[in-house]
Amino acid sequence: MNKNLQVKKVLNNNVVIVTDSSSEERIVIGKGIGFGKKHGEPILPDQVDKLFVLKDENEQEQYKTLLNHIDEKIVELINDVIVHIRTRFENDLNEHIHVALTDHITFAIKRLEQGLDIKNPFLTETQTLYPKEYTVAEEVIEMINKSLGIHLPEGEIGFVALHIHSAITNKSVTDIKKHSQLINTLMQMIQHSLDVTIDTKSINYLRLVRHLRHAIERISMGDIMEEQEKLAKVLKEEYPVCYNLAWKLIKVMQNTLNKPVPHAEAVYLTMHLQRLSRYDNEDKL
Incomplete structure (x- = not known):
């Protein structure tokens, strides 16, 4: 990080516009970093490790716009939250999290004050797909609730987890x-077509959701899978219901992602669906 930073303008106690050695503007975010600072003063090197620097001009402008509508206490709290996230994952975060999470949390607090509760239909899928992000999001919501004396609904944990995963x-x-919504749609189709109620705590649910996630990622990136023609023929004959359902799911993925899906995906999906169907039938005996 460039350590030749000089104060250009103090936006509040926690946010300062600075210039670096090449005279480019940056937004520097850090707890108390703007307190008592004047134009031209340096940001000391020993403070740098505790700071976040927004370099992208669009991110800077969005963040400055947000600051006009947010209490400084909230800004400081969200900065603490982002420090906590970075510490828990021990790596750098995409700088957009400052804009995205600040905007989301501020809006969530406003909705709570107005008595509005937006349901999160992908909460279970999010917890299954991103377990560590979900755990850290729980810690984040607890920090916010405790600091502000409020009670954000459980659904916010899922939304924050997605922001963390993004960062x-x-x-x-x-x-x-979009991918979480797609998985939710696919799971609804599976339950309806196989006439099963899937235990979201079961290992089979976990395996299937993770398989769908990896399948969506492979399709999105255009990964080529080796064809399984012989196995596909056997599965089509032995498990026609699951095989046909696999292709229905693939059609939905193709239409949603606007990407071609390798035929081999039907093989792996069929095996997961058959396992799910078998265990469900055994439970009913």
């Missing part, structure tokens, strides 16, 4: 939500 993987929250 550590550099994937957009929009794509992550």
Whole structure:
């Protein structure tokens, strides 16, 4: 990180606009970093490790706009939250989390004050797909609730987990939500078609959801899988219901992702569906 930072403008006690050695503007975020600072003063090297620097101009402008509508106490709290997230994952976070999480948490608090509760339909899938992010999100919501004396609903844990996953993987929250929604749709189709109620705590649910996640990622990246023609023929004959359902699921994935799906995906999906169907039938005996 460039350590030749000079204060250009103090936005509040926790956010400062600085210039670096090449005279480019940056937004520096850190607890108390702006307190008592004046134009031209340096940001000391021993403070740098405790700071976040927004380098992208669009991110800077969005963040400055947000600051006009947010209590400084909230800004400081969210900065503490992001420090906690970075510490728990022990790696850098995409700088967009400052804009995205600040905006989301502020809006969530506002909804709570207005008595509005937005349900999170992908909560179970999110917890299954991103267990560590979900655990850290639980800690984040607890920090916010305790600090502000409020009680954000459980659904917010899932939303925050998606923001965390986005920040550590550099994937957009929009794509992550789209994939979670797709998995939710596929799971509903599976339960309806096989006439089963899947225990979301079971190992079979966990395996199937993770398989769907990896399948969606493979399809999105255009990965080529080796064809399994002989196995596909056997599965089609032995397990026609699961095989046909696998292809229905593949059609939905193709239409949603707008990507071709290798035929081999039907083989692996069929095996997961057959395992799920077999265990469900055994439970009914």
